[in-house]
Amino acid sequence: MFKKDLKIAVIGGGSSYTPELIEGFIKRYNELPVKDLYLVDIEEGKEKLEIVGGLAKRMVGKAGVGINIHLTLDRREAIKDADFVVTQFRVGGIDARIRDEKIPLKYDVIGQETTGPGGFAKAQRTIPVILDVCKDIEELAPNAWLINFTNPSGVITETVLKHTNVKAIGLCNVPIGMVYGVAEMLEVDPKRVYIDFAGLNHLVWGTHIYLDGEDITEKLIDSFAGGKSLSMKNVPQLPWDPDFIKSLGMYPCPYHRYYYLTDQMLEKQKEEAATVGTRGEVVKKLEQELFELYKDPNLNIKPPQLEKRGGAYYSDAACSLICSIYNDKKDIHVVNVRNNGTIADLPDDVVIETNAIIDRNGAHPINIGHVPAKIRGLMQAVKAYEELTIEAGVKGDYYTALQALTIHPLVPSAMIAKKILDDIIEQNRDYLPQYK
Amino acid sequence: MFKKDLKIAVIGGGSSYTPELIEGFIKRYNELPVKDLYLVDIEEGKEKLEIVGGLAKRMVGKAGVGINIHLTLDRREAIKDADFVVTQFRVGGIDARIRDEKIPLKYDVIGQETTGPGGFAKAQRTIPVILDVCKDIEELAPNAWLINFTNPSGVITETVLKHTNVKAIGLCNVPIGMVYGVAEMLEVDPKRVYIDFAGLNHLVWGTHIYLDGEDITEKLIDSFAGGKSLSMKNVPQLPWDPDFIKSLGMYPCPYHRYYYLTDQMLEKQKEEAATVGTRGEVVKKLEQELFELYKDPNLNIKPPQLEKRGGAYYSDAACSLICSIYNDKKDIHVVNVRNNGTIADLPDDVVIETNAIIDRNGAHPINIGHVPAKIRGLMQAVKAYEELTIEAGVKGDYYTALQALTIHPLVPSAMIAKKILDDIIEQNRDYLPQYK
Amino acid sequence: MFKKDLKIAVIGGGSSYTPELIEGFIKRYNELPVKDLYLVDIEEGKEKLEIVGGLAKRMVGKAGVGINIHLTLDRREAIKDADFVVTQFRVGGIDARIRDEKIPLKYDVIGQETTGPGGFAKAQRTIPVILDVCKDIEELAPNAWLINFTNPSGVITETVLKHTNVKAIGLCNVPIGMVYGVAEMLEVDPKRVYIDFAGLNHLVWGTHIYLDGEDITEKLIDSFAGGKSLSMKNVPQLPWDPDFIKSLGMYPCPYHRYYYLTDQMLEKQKEEAATVGTRGEVVKKLEQELFELYKDPNLNIKPPQLEKRGGAYYSDAACSLICSIYNDKKDIHVVNVRNNGTIADLPDDVVIETNAIIDRNGAHPINIGHVPAKIRGLMQAVKAYEELTIEAGVKGDYYTALQALTIHPLVPSAMIAKKILDDIIEQNRDYLPQYK
Amino acid sequence: MFKKDLKIAVIGGGSSYTPELIEGFIKRYNELPVKDLYLVDIEEGKEKLEIVGGLAKRMVGKAGVGINIHLTLDRREAIKDADFVVTQFRVGGIDARIRDEKIPLKYDVIGQETTGPGGFAKAQRTIPVILDVCKDIEELAPNAWLINFTNPSGVITETVLKHTNVKAIGLCNVPIGMVYGVAEMLEVDPKRVYIDFAGLNHLVWGTHIYLDGEDITEKLIDSFAGGKSLSMKNVPQLPWDPDFIKSLGMYPCPYHRYYYLTDQMLEKQKEEAATVGTRGEVVKKLEQELFELYKDPNLNIKPPQLEKRGGAYYSDAACSLICSIYNDKKDIHVVNVRNNGTIADLPDDVVIETNAIIDRNGAHPINIGHVPAKIRGLMQAVKAYEELTIEAGVKGDYYTALQALTIHPLVPSAMIAKKILDDIIEQNRDYLPQYK
Ligand SMILES: [Mn+2]
Ligand SMILES: [Mn+2]
Ligand SMILES: [Mn+2]
Ligand SMILES: [Mn+2]
Structure with a gap:
């Protein structure tokens, strides 16, 4: 190369x-x-x-x-x-x-x-x-x-x-966002912060957090409770309960709120849907505004308004990954790769989100081993859902799709899974050639 | 011996x-x-x-x-x-x-x-x-x-x-109840029915069902939808949806209703609590009646009314297990034993519910290997909850208890977990010496 | 059926x-x-x-x-x-x-x-x-x-x-031979003897031995040293060293002598080859004699001389297995089956020799889990050889064959592996269409 | 820090x-x-x-x-x-x-x-x-x-x-020696060479070799046959057979000669013992000479003669490791660490030799997963020997020691293992307090 x-x-x-x-x-x-x-x-x-x-x-x-x-x-x-x-x-x-x-x-x-x-x-x-x-x-x-x-x-x-x-x-910008979040909380250069990540995309835990190599996870726990720093634009920032965060002993990703604070998040979503609109509706407007900006023939830099859109650090994550591959850098990125035993509690052939060495030959995950029971079960449950989702998506198999939705931790029953599935198929018929 | x-x-x-x-x-x-x-x-x-x-x-x-x-x-x-x-x-x-x-x-x-x-x-x-x-x-x-x-x-x-x-x-009488349920459905002697069980106590799936050694799982699937035969007295018998059962392709245990039909079961429970009382309240009355019967000095057999209580086949399960141990029978029972790799998707040191050879040296599980994704995730999520429940119960650790309840698939959020936990500790204070 | x-x-x-x-x-x-x-x-x-x-x-x-x-x-x-x-x-x-x-x-x-x-x-x-x-x-x-x-x-x-x-x-008659060997040693009915087997064909260990369900392994250890009872006709009966047997704490199969007593067995083989001929040469004569006997039009039973041939219990092993399948017996046989996690230290897709429940649906191994280090390494080394042997045999790949022989524990070096391999290919050219 | x-x-x-x-x-x-x-x-x-x-x-x-x-x-x-x-x-x-x-x-x-x-x-x-x-x-x-x-x-x-x-x-200087060996062969700066290592100390394979990130393993295979570059002073440099090296498809470490070329290495050792003395005897003389040099009050640098001693790159390996820990470098070293699932074919609690990220918190192995059968069996066999060696050494248990030596791939039989063990205990009695 x-x-x-x-x-x-x-x-x-x-x-x-x-x-x-x-x-x-x-x-x-x-x-x-x-x-x-x-x-x-x-x-x-x-x-x-x-x-x-x-x-x-x-x-x-x-x-x-x-x-x-x-x-x-x-x-x-x-x-x-x-x-x-x-x-x-x-x-x-x-x-x-x-x-x-x-x-x-x-x-x-x-x-x-x-x-x-x-x-x-x-x-x-x-x-x-x-x-x-x-x-x-x-x-x-x-x-x-x-x-x-x-x-x-x-x-x-x-x-x-x-x-x-x-x-x-x-790739996803959540892990890098979490690193920047900690750096902001501590008011330090993000380069001094390092996090051990383990989990799945949008279900990743920062299991240990380091400042200049010193493990500061325990010290930081209380700060997460406020949750101020975890600035994902796409996820409402409900605060974490201090007891919950202490008992978790880790840094949950913003999307974990959907699992750990389900009822409050649902209330929030319903309230927003009824007022400002869903996140998609908000984004739709934001995008229209952005494209208006983009049209300006005098604009020749990335407009600062783009940050509200939710893609912070996107360029860092993507371009820096490509750069590490091209230059055989052997530095560490957080990526989605084949598990291959990295997390011992998941099948070999599934994809996980993890720290990995990046070089010309790709992403080489840093070994994790077994994860603690408190995060293991949820991670395994969501991964089983993902495996069925992929199988359903490739085959267009209704029954597999029904199982996928039924076992999703956020779906309360098979009956509701079925209703949602039928609605999804009905409303997406132009995009689901496999379900014929 | x-x-x-x-x-x-x-x-x-x-x-x-x-x-x-x-x-x-x-x-x-x-x-x-x-x-x-x-x-x-x-x-x-x-x-x-x-x-x-x-x-x-x-x-x-x-x-x-x-x-x-x-x-x-x-x-x-x-x-x-x-x-x-x-x-x-x-x-x-x-x-x-x-x-x-x-x-x-x-x-x-x-x-x-x-x-x-x-x-x-x-x-x-x-x-x-x-x-x-x-x-x-x-x-x-x-x-x-x-x-x-x-x-x-x-x-x-x-x-x-x-x-x-x-x-x-x-031990549990659910698996033997499922065997008898199938026998009843087919109107055959239960001895002709054999089921491969895999899972956890009160979360066990009949992955294959055999009549005289012939695999009849697929043929039986529709019958489960009616659910008529699964006569657990402790669990309301809401019917299974045919599509759901077909997509599962297995025989769920009665307690699976709490996971797969959560909303309907909750409605049912609330309705019962408001009318006949919770199952515990019903049982309390049944027990009082039973003890009245037991007092009768002329009664010298097990009274038939005991069956309503929910312990059907209890004697079969327990005495027949003891008998197989004592007589080194090497026959097959469904028991709760150390996993030790039997189900490849769970840790070695946890307890599973599975078919096992029973002899004077105990229970020797028949190997299962990996289970399908559609049952794997739920089984793993509940097992993680169980591991934390045991750890919390042994140590009396509030934080571990909070994580246990939070990750239970039936608990919608950490906030509710915390409220329930606090209520449990408050209302059971005489019985929880470890939480001091 | x-x-x-x-x-x-x-x-x-x-x-x-x-x-x-x-x-x-x-x-x-x-x-x-x-x-x-x-x-x-x-x-x-x-x-x-x-x-x-x-x-x-x-x-x-x-x-x-x-x-x-x-x-x-x-x-x-x-x-x-x-x-x-x-x-x-x-x-x-x-x-x-x-x-x-x-x-x-x-x-x-x-x-x-x-x-x-x-x-x-x-x-x-x-x-x-x-x-x-x-x-x-x-x-x-x-x-x-x-x-x-x-x-x-x-x-x-x-x-x-x-x-x-x-x-x-x-199938193999070694395990049943080991059961009969113990019974003979103890002068009891073989039905009272049960052995936990774990390993590979012709490399199987009796990890525990029971008489009427009581674990007598330790008591028996000294008896194995004499080795009198392990009557495999195909394997010279060199005695086991008492210290070695005590340190093993298990019942080795007759073929283990090739691994544990390699030098003595080699001497024995060289001596026999130079005098009575190799075992194959002896068997060739035995077979000729047997066929002479078989010709006798008055012979209408299995002639007792057949036992010298080395196939003792062959009929028991094979016919009784077929009978258990046909009759859905769910009794225990020692068979060669897909590992599927039964022995946690070997890949899922390899074949092991183990106790298994036999019924109309085949052989269902009784779970073993991890085996002790003292037998693990040899078992894994021989299995790796077997996997390469199969791959070589299916593909006819010279290099894979060379690796198979090189890593066999009985082959002292890659150089000798190569010479032997070349000889084998040369002398079997009519039977190795895959090596063209 | x-x-x-x-x-x-x-x-x-x-x-x-x-x-x-x-x-x-x-x-x-x-x-x-x-x-x-x-x-x-x-x-x-x-x-x-x-x-x-x-x-x-x-x-x-x-x-x-x-x-x-x-x-x-x-x-x-x-x-x-x-x-x-x-x-x-x-x-x-x-x-x-x-x-x-x-x-x-x-x-x-x-x-x-x-x-x-x-x-x-x-x-x-x-x-x-x-x-x-x-x-x-x-x-x-x-x-x-x-x-x-x-x-x-x-x-x-x-x-x-x-x-x-x-x-x-x-730590060991073999892996770094192998990197330098390749660099010498290619006449390039060692920094441009990277090797994926997998195995155990003194039994480590270079599974892939890269130059500037390009996988050159296949191209290099022939060069290994000559073996010229693999300059371990402690191990006689018998050449590798080209067919063997091609069939292996990897870079064996110098110590692999003892396993793959056992008979030739034994001959070499016997010949050396009878002439120049064993390696230990040679080293003893070298050391005496070195200490004579060291005495020179005018000597104030590392004398070049030290290289013959066999410790090349020792300082690089050790000081650079310490430096990476102290400075939280997150660069890659080859070290001996707890497996923890890195090599899926070995127990979690054993030590392996592998590439790892080094920082203030120690060594974090890069995940390997399953290794090919051709190296798996030997690696597992030697590891089982090592586990027993440790257990014997800690407990001072004769029987465990006997099993350790018996199952070592280089020891031909239990009888010889016993003789060697008895000799070792006899000749080291002052140093083996645990065997009392
Ligand atoms: Mn994302
Ligand atoms: Mn029960
Ligand atoms: Mn055989
Ligand atoms: Mn070394």
Whole structure:
């Protein structure tokens, strides 16, 4: 990989997040010589692609780096001979997400983009598309690395690793957000903070936290109770109960609130849905505003308003990962990879979220072993749900889908699982070719 | 074990179930020569002990077998040199059970004797007592087998195996009830039915069902939907949804309803609590009626009314297990034993419910290996809860208890877990010496 | 399996062992209604087939049972719709075995039919044939049970389970021989003796020995030192050292001598080879004598001389296994089955030798868990050799074969492994189509 | 660990290797501020300690760094409040090593310092002493890191981790030697070479080799056959057979020759013993020469002759490890650590040799998962031997010792194991207090 002129394809290039990515590549241009950056989207996203593509070109121009931005609806052209393929597409767009949020709420169940039935629906829509993308990669760029950001990121990465030959690493900005959260709490440089992560995407625990190598987990516990610092824009910031946090003895991720504070989160969701709208509805407006901003021909940097969108550190996570692979850095990133015994309590072939050494040959997880019972059961329960979700999504099997939803910890019964499933299939019929 | 004159101690001998056990020993007297049967109880249970003890003596007298019934409040006298110790005591009696049922219901959570927070409370009360009983066994009858029926049976057996040197096997009448249920459905002799069981106590799945050795699981699936045959008196018989049962492809135990049909079961419980009373309240009346019957000096058989109580097949399960141990039978029973790798998805040192070969050296589980994802996650989640429940019960650690309840699949949040926990500790203060 | 008229195919029907089998079926005719027994052999074995087939017919005639003996060279006719297929063939016959014994001896390595390079050679010859037989079974009798006696029995059974869809159970008379050995030592009925077996075929340890259910392992240890009772005709009976046996604390199988007493066994083999001939040469003469006996038109029972041949209890092991399957007995046999986690220290997909419950659905191993370090390492080393032997035999891969032989504990170096391998390939070229 | 003034204790400070270590600390003084370096030895080693201590002082003086060299026979004084304790002592000295080499050779068994019965003897002598050292550390410097170089390094480290509370990491210069060997072969800077290591100390395989992140294992295979580069001074450099190396497909460590080329290595050893003497005898002379050199009051650098001694890269391995711990570097070293599931084919509680991230909290192995069958069996067999060796060494149990030696792959039989064991106990009676 001494080649100088990297080609990168971004599937879902018309996303409002793209300026994050562009900024990341610009910052790293010296060590990561991207020559051709293809932003790909589908017909329906053409307008957005052109807007965000325009901004990308202006950003690159202003920075004076030699990155050529290509805008295209031809995915195969973009993938051909790419060195990296970044996936950040959303099948069905923001409207599908809003439906994902609203269906479960009808049944008093958490309605969320990635967690619970909403994430299940998103997975079912996404699986056929990601498998198609992977077919293209297998044919046109068999040595490319797939960096997957498309949610539910762990589930989609596991689908790719189980059902294709594509080399894939899944990413999420939650772990890096947690590191920054601790740094903010302590008012120190994030580089001085290190966290042992263990779990699944959007269900990851910081099992130990270190400042300059000293284990400060216990000292920090009380600070988590306030929860002030855990600034995920996508998850309402209900405070953690001090006794609960002490008994957990770890740093839960923001999404854990859906599991540990289910009733309060549900109340919050229902209240928001009735007033400002679901998170999807809020984001829809934010995105429209962002695209208005992006259109401004004088804008040639990432606008600060993008941070409200929820993608903080996205560029750090993605570009820095690509950079470590390209430069064989052997530094540590938090990624979604094949378990392969890293967490002894989960099957070998599932995907986990964990600290890993990154080099030219991919992600090499740091061994974890057995995890404590207090986090083990929930992690295993959600993983079983994810495995069934993938199987259902690949086969389009109604019964497997019904089991997947029934055993999800946030779904209270088989009856409600069935009603939600039927609603999901009904409302997503254009996106679920496998359920025919 | 060629000795002829067996001594058996029954801890909680004043239970209304005792006539079941007496009947079982009488029936097997030829192959199981019980000479001394000690019924032990505590001061508070003296009256019941005398009533049920009187009946036991009349039953033995009528049967003309040489079993000497001893009634005592001196546990150590009963345990000394015993060959088998049967535990069927209930710490706090039926009133504590009723409280266990009512506390969770206050928070819209399933209130049940063994499943959920009710079972947690029962475990906390029982753990100090079973550890005391085991100290006596270690000292006075180190070679005795402990046959544990005290609920939650799996949790209590795991406590004994993890924290004492007593040889223990846990029992429950659910599996044998499921075999009889299938036999009834098919109108065949139960001996022709065989079921592969896998799971935990009160969370056991019949993964395959055989008639005369032929796998009839698939054929039977529809019949389960009606659910007619699964006659657990303790669990309301809500019907299973046909799609759900088809997608499960297995035979759920009656207690699975609390997990798979949570909302309907909760409605049912609330309705019953408001009308006929909780199951505990119903049982309290049934027990009073039973003890009235038992007093009748002309009664010298197990009265048929006992069946309503919910202990069907209890004598079959317990006496037949003791008989197989004593006679080195190497036949198959469904028992609660140390996992030791039998189910590859659970730790070695936990207790599972499984088919096992029984002989003089105890229970030798038939290997299971990995179980399907659709039952794996729930089983692992409940087991993690059980491990924490045992740890909390042994140490009296509030934080561990809080985690145990929080991660229980039927408890919707840490906040509710905390409220329930505080209520449990408050209402059971006389029985929880470890929480001081 | 309520059909009354069983069809059984014996591949390698012309074997001198066949009268054992016939005797076993005759004895069990009441509970095992064999109607058609096909003895199949290849062209080269036609004469023997006719001799032994004649005896079989006379035995059946004398016994007055309704078993029809069919002699055929048409394997497919024999397999078609069979209920059981018994494999006891030897590719290359006794002469190939003699070569297997002599090649390693040239290099001062144990030369044995099943253990070490001799067993490797036998496996390489046998694997292509057993895969062919299984193709026939898959096509012509997909529900048949394959009962494999062909050596190396564990390796051949693992080949079938890994590479075909045939339901197979591997058998060996060593474990039953060990039970009878203990019974003889104690002068008791073998039915009173029970042994926990754990290990691999021809590398199985009796980890605990019971008399009437009482663990007598420790008491017996000294008796093993003499080794008098372990009457395997195929293995020279060098005595065990008392200190070694005490330190092992278990009952080694006769074949363990090749590993634990390697130098003495090698001396013994070299001495025998130079005088009476290798075991194969001795057996060749025995077989010729047996076939002379078999020709006697007045002989209509199994001749007692057959016992010297080394197949003691063969009929017990095979016919009693078939009988337990047919009658859904759920009794315990020692068999070669897929590990599936039974021994926690070996992969799931390998074959082990273990106690198992036998019923209409096959063999269900009794769980073992982890084994002690003192037997673990050797068992794992030999299993790794076996896995490579199978892979080499299926693919015909020289390099894999070289690794298989190199890591065999009895082969002292890669150089000698290579020489032996080259000799084996050279001397077996007609039987190794896969090495082209 | 922001303290500036590090205290380091070197147990066995009078070793001829010590100048390596001094050089390492001098080179790293800027990032590793060692203030007090205690060289400890026992009464018998006083003279050597003074010689080497004198050289150490001159080296430090010449370098002008602020390291105070302390020479002492008081181990407790040295350990008290130490930050790091480095163990490089040899119980019984070089004469005991020579006996370790000669005893097995009497029985035609490999006689080697760390591999086979020689390593077993060394372990038995060392275990009581290392446990004593650890008692001192537990009492006087509970936060100290023990960096163990004392051989057999893996076995001694496992002893410490299983039987004490000391934080320990085991080291060996073989892996770094293999990296340098490849670099030499390719004529590149060693920093460009990276190897995935998996196995046990002195039984470690380079499973993949990378140059600048590109996997070059296959390309390199032929080069290993010549074996030119694998410059372990302690191991005769017999060439590898090209077919063997191709079939292995990995990079064996120099000590693998004892297993893969046993007969040739034995011949070589016997020939050397009869001519130049065993390696121990050669080393004894080299050491005497070295100590003569060390005495030279004008010598104030590490003399180049030390390299012949076999300790190449020793200083790199040890000082760089200490430096990474102190500076929380999170770089990768090859170390001996608790397995904890890193290699899925070995128990959790054993020590393996593997790549690990090093930081202030110790060594965090990079996950390996299952290893291929071709290396698995040998690794498991040797590990089982090691586990028994440790158990025997801690308990002083003759029977466990006999099993340990019997199952060692290089010991041909239980009889020879017993003779060697009796010889070892007889000839080491002053050093084996546990075998009383
Ligand atoms: Mn995410
Ligand atoms: Mn029960
Ligand atoms: Mn055999
Ligand atoms: Mn070393």
